[in-house]
Amino acid sequence: xxxxxxxxxxxxxxxxxxxRFWHDAAxxxxxxxxxxxxxxxxxxxxxxxxxxxxxxxxxxxxxxxGGTPVALHPGSLVFVPAERVHACNPAIDSAWSYxxxxxxxAWLASVRQEYATVSSxxxxxxxxxxxxxxxxxxxxxSDVLFSHAAVDEKEAALIEFVGDxxxxxxxxxxxxxSSTQLEHSLAPVLETMRNAPEVTVSLPELAARAGMSRYQxxxxxxxxxxxTPHAWQLNLRINVARTLMHKGxxxxxxxxxxGFADQAHxxxxxxxxxxxxxxxxxx
Numbered sequence: 373x374x375x376x377x378x379x380x381x382x383x384x385x386x387x388x389x390x391x392r393f394w395h396d397a398a399x400x401x402x403x404x405x406x407x408x409x410x411x412x413x414x415x416x417x418x419x420x421x422x423x424x425x426x427x428x429x430x431x432x433x434x435x436x437x438g439g440t441p442v443a444l445h446p447g448s449l450v451f452v453p454a455e456r457v458h459a460c461n462p463a464i465d466s467a468w469s470y471x472x473x474x475x476x477x478a479w480l481a482s483v484r485q486e487y488a489t490v491s492s493x494x495x496x497x498x499x500x501x502x503x504x505x506x507x508x509x510x511x512x513x514s515d516v517l518f519s520h521a522a523v524d525e526k527e528a529a530l531i532e533f534v535g536d537x538x539x540x541x542x543x544x545x546x547x548x549x550s551s552t553q554l555e556h557s558l559a560p561v562l563e564t565m566r567n568a569p570e571v572t573v574s575l576p577e578l579a580a581r582a583g584m585s586r587y588q589x590x591x592x593x594x595x596x597x598x599x600t601p602h603a604w605q606l607n608l609r610i611n612v613a614r615t616l617m618h619k620g621x622x623x624x625x626x627x628x629x630x631g632f633a634d635q636a637h638x639x640x641x642x643x644x645x646x647x648x649x650x651x652x653x654x655x
Contacts, residue, residue, distance in 0.1 A: 391405060391406065392406045393405050394517050396523070396526075399530075401475060401476035401479035401480075402474070402475055402476070402517070402530060403473070403474050404473040404514055404517055405473075406428075406470075406518075407470055407472075408428075408429075408469045409467045409468075410470070411462055411466075411467045413461040413462070414459050414461060415459060416435065416436075416458065417458070418454075418455050418457045419454060419455075419474060420455065421475055422451075422452070422454055422474070422475040424449065424450070424451055424510065425470060425473075426448070426449050426450075426471045426472075426507060426511070426514075427444045427446050427447065427448045428446060428470055429468060430446070430463070430466055431462070431463040431468060432462050432463060432470070434450055434459070434460045435458060436452065436459065436498050437497075437499070444460070444500070447502065447507045448501070448502055448507075449502075449503065450499070452498050453496045453498065454477045456498055458498065471514055475534075480534065483585075483586065484534075486585030486587065486588075487535070487538075487585040487588060499541070503540065509536060510533065513530060524574075524575065524601075525603065527575065531587050532594075532600075554596050557583065558582060558592055558596055561582045561589075564581065565604070570630045571631065572605065575589070575601060589601060606641055607645060609631075613627075613642060616629065617654045623654065639651075
């Protein structure tokens with residue numbers, strides 16, 4: 373379920389800046405801000421977190437990636453490790469729109485340690501990246517975090533983005549194995565989930581059973597099933613629910629049997645996967 377203290381705050385100020393913030397007590401290692409038409413300037417500063425910035429509109433100047441300021445444009449991404457002094461400000465007499473995500477350094481290190489290679493021990497540089505596909509993925513991740521998606525789905529999207537970024541930098545992730553190997557590795561995990569669809573198995577547990585890192589597991593699930601582990605579990609439950617209702621089980625009984633928090637939760641998920649409510653399906 374979504375964290376009980378998930379918070380999206382929106383504020384407008386006198387400088388025509390519209391900002392939105394998202395953070396959730398259930399995912400304390402990540403927070404994100406969206407700012408539109410900002411003219412606010414920042415002094416050089418540092419964060420205790422790993423920061424990822426994305427330029428959505430306008431022009432800006434970034435300092436912190438070496439001695440020369442770098443001009444950023446829509447679609448630019450900036451990756452700043454913890455405690456690195458930097459600043460990013462709009463071009464003179466202009467406004468810009470951007471997103472800024474902060475990741476807890478210890479959490480990020482724990483994710484990377486699951487798939488890190490020897491090169492990951494080296495000091496990580498500040499990086500300015502112009503990669504349309506990665507920018508699109510970052511925006512999709514931002515949309516997921518700001519949405520009402522389940523916590524597990526948000527966590528998976530975050531881990532997948534971090535791993536994909538590392539893979540593109542060729543500094544952390546080892547090559548993905550063949551699809552046949554992936555299917556073989558996932559077989560016991562899928563069988564476990566099929567045998568007990570009502571049991572919610574956490575991402576770390578699933579990864580351990582498959583002998584993979586969390587990132588590798590998410591990528592493997594996408595390659596083999598086209599879904600994240602969480603989405604696959606929910607889809608399995610809905611397919612089981614359809615069978616049980618065809619056999620005459622009540623909606624309330626099915627929701628309870630399959631481990632949904634309550635009947636309302638079951639109805640929302642069922643409609644998301646089938647396009648109709650359980651009541652309409654059951655007739």
